[in-house]
Amino acid sequence: MWTFGKKIAAGFAVLFLLFVGIGSVAYRSIDMLTQTSYRVAHTQTVLRDVDELISGLRQAETGQRGFIITGEDPYLDPYRRAIIAVPKSFQELRELTADNPHQQRRLAAAEPLVQERLDHLKEGIDVRREAGLEPAAKLIQRGEGKRLMDELNRLTNEIKTEENAILKQRAEEVEAASSGARRTIVGGTLLSLLFVTAVGFGLTRSLANKVTAAVQHVQRSATDLQTAANEQATAARESSTSMTEITATVTELLASARQIAGSAQRVTTVAEESATAAKSGDGTVLQANESITGIRQQVDLVVTHMLELGKKSQQIGSVLDIVSELAEQTNILAINATIEAVGAGDAGRRFSAVADEIRKLADRVASSTKETRTLIDDVRGAVNTTVMATETAWKAVDTGSRQFAEVATTFKQIAALVVTTTESAREISLATQQQTTAVEQVNLAIANTAQAARETEASSQQTFQTASRLAGLSKELLRLVQHQPAG
The missing domain is CATH 1.10.287 (Helix Hairpins)
Structure with a gap:
């Protein structure tokens, strides 16, 4: 079911789509007009450069003839300006018509003619400088310059004819785009107005019906709310x-x-x-x-x-027994050494003295061992x-x-x-x-x-x-x- 909010949203959506369509068509038409205007200006520039090319050649011819007739150098000023302007105009024509193969072929055919015409003009100037008026006049009377200019005029007329045809075609495109844009904008605007009127009328009727139903419902709810409020107040007082x-x-x-x-x-x-x-x-x-x-x-x-x-203590006693035994053995060895030293006479006297000292040392060791044993025994008793x-x-x-x-x-x-x-x-x-x-x-x-x-x-x-x-x-x-x- 369509709610009131959905109807409004749908109406705005349709209006939005209509405006988007009108805007798109208008934008496309304006863009086309802009692009066509650029192309028209481009075509007019080509025509202007063609005229400047022919005008430059004619100025060069005018300067050359003035110099041939008078022999004065200032008459060559138009010629000097032309020999600079003509190549420049020709180069611009080549760049402007780079996307048109027919015009490129015509320019390719005209380029040697332009150069030949400039060379012919220079030749007449050189003859006038070197040989005088009559040879230069005879050179002009041969008609070579007129032939070259006629050929160039024919080619440039073809170029201008095609460019004018293109210009006319683009003018028709501009008119068609303008007419389409006008029709779209006017038609879209009228359609939008009609749609807005219809939607407004429908929403007004729908809103009136819904408001009437809602008001009636509010009246019933207000009555119920009054009854509930009275009951709630009574219960609240008791509570x-x-x-x-x-x-x-x-x-x-x-x-x-x-x-x-x-x-x-x-x-x-x-x-x-x-x-x-x-x-x-x-x-x-x-x-x-x-x-x-x-x-x-x-x-x-x-x-x-x-x-x-x-x-x-026991270990010390055992060591003392060993020391006592060693002392006794040392004493016995010392006695035997003394006996052997006495038997050796004078040769064993020193050895006898050493053996005597060893025996005394052994006696002292034995005496000390006995005293130590006594002390060890006392310590052992105290320890026990x-x-x-x-x-x-x-x-x-x-x-x-x-x-x-x-x-x-x-x-x-x-x-x-x-x-x-x-x-x-x-x-x-x-x-x-x-x-x-x-x-x-x-x-x-x-x-x-x-x-x-x-x-x-x-x-x-x-x-x-x-x-x-x-x-x-x-x-x-x-x-x-x-x-x-x-x-």
């Missing part, structure tokens, strides 16, 4: 009264919820303080347990070092005693560590129970606060609802008044559309 009573009840509930929230907050504070104390005691117990564990580790380390020291005492202390520390670990475990359980109690108290406090917030939000929502009910009641009155005015306006609009006199 406002109920909201006021609910607001008083929720206010009392809000006061009770705030008292409960305050008590829960205090319980949460006490529980948090208990949890803090429990966490602090738990930290102290953990630190003490860590200290005992450190002592145990240190005792273990001392025992290990003592046992290691006992092992090292220390190891026994350390083992006793390690057992005592181990027993204390296990007992303290049991205490730390018990304290952790207590701390965990306190933390659980604190979390429960915090959850109770949070739930109470949320309940208080919810009650406040409910109170605010009820207050907003009451305000909305009052506003609804006021807007219902305004709606009733607006509906009444709308009914009056619809009657007036219907009267205007249907052209009825006011009753």
Whole structure:
């Protein structure tokens, strides 16, 4: 179904297409006129250059004859200007007719004639300079110049005839384009006016019918709206009264919820303080347990070092046995060396002195080894005693560590129970606060609802008044559309 908006859009679309068509035709016609004007000007330029070519040759001939008759050089000025202008005009003609093969052939035929005519004029001037008037006059009387000019006139007349024919054809094209553009513009304009008139009349009738139907519908809707506004105002008054009573009840509930929230907050504070104390005691117990564990580790380390020291003492004793044995062997060797040195006489005296020193050194080493052994034995005894005492202390520390670990475990359980109690108290406090917030939000929502009910009641009155005015306006609009006199 065609709506009013679609009809207007369709009308504008058709008008747009008509204007586009008229504009296109006008633009094409103007463009054709412009192009044809350019071609007409081009043709006129060709005709002008042809005339200038012939005029130049005639001026050259005039200058030549004046010089031949008088023998005075100033008469050659037209000739000098012509020999410059003629080649220039001829070159322009070749360029202007480059797209016309017929004219190019004619210009090709005229070019040697032009050159021959200029050469003939120059020959007459040279004869007059060298031989005088009579030979030059005889040269002119032979009629060669007239023959060349007649031939050139024939070719240039053919060129001008074709260009005039082209000019006439282009003038007819201009007239045809102008007539077509005029017919299109006038016809399109009349068609557009007729279409606009028809569309305007149709839209006016359609609009009047639609407005009449819409006004009648508005009248019915205004009546229904008045009835609904009265019912809405009554319901809004009842809703406002109920909201006021609910607001008083929720206010009392809000006061009770705030008292409960305050008590829960205090319980949460006490529980948090208990949890803090429990966490602090738990930290102290953990630190003490860590200290005992450190002592145990240190005792273990001392025992290990003592046992290691006992092992090292035993190793030193073994080394001392080897050193003592080496000292005895060295002493025996020194004695044997002394005996051998005495048997050798004077030759072994120095060796005997060295052997004696070695024996003394061996005696000192044996003596030092005995003293070191005694010290090592004392150290070994002290190490054994220390190891026994350390083992006793390690057992005592181990027993204390296990007992303290049991205490730390018990304290952790207590701390965990306190933390659980604190979390429960915090959850109770949070739930109470949320309940208080919810009650406040409910109170605010009820207050907003009451305000909305009052506003609804006021807007219902305004709606009733607006509906009444709308009914009056619809009657007036219907009267205007249907052209009825006011009753």
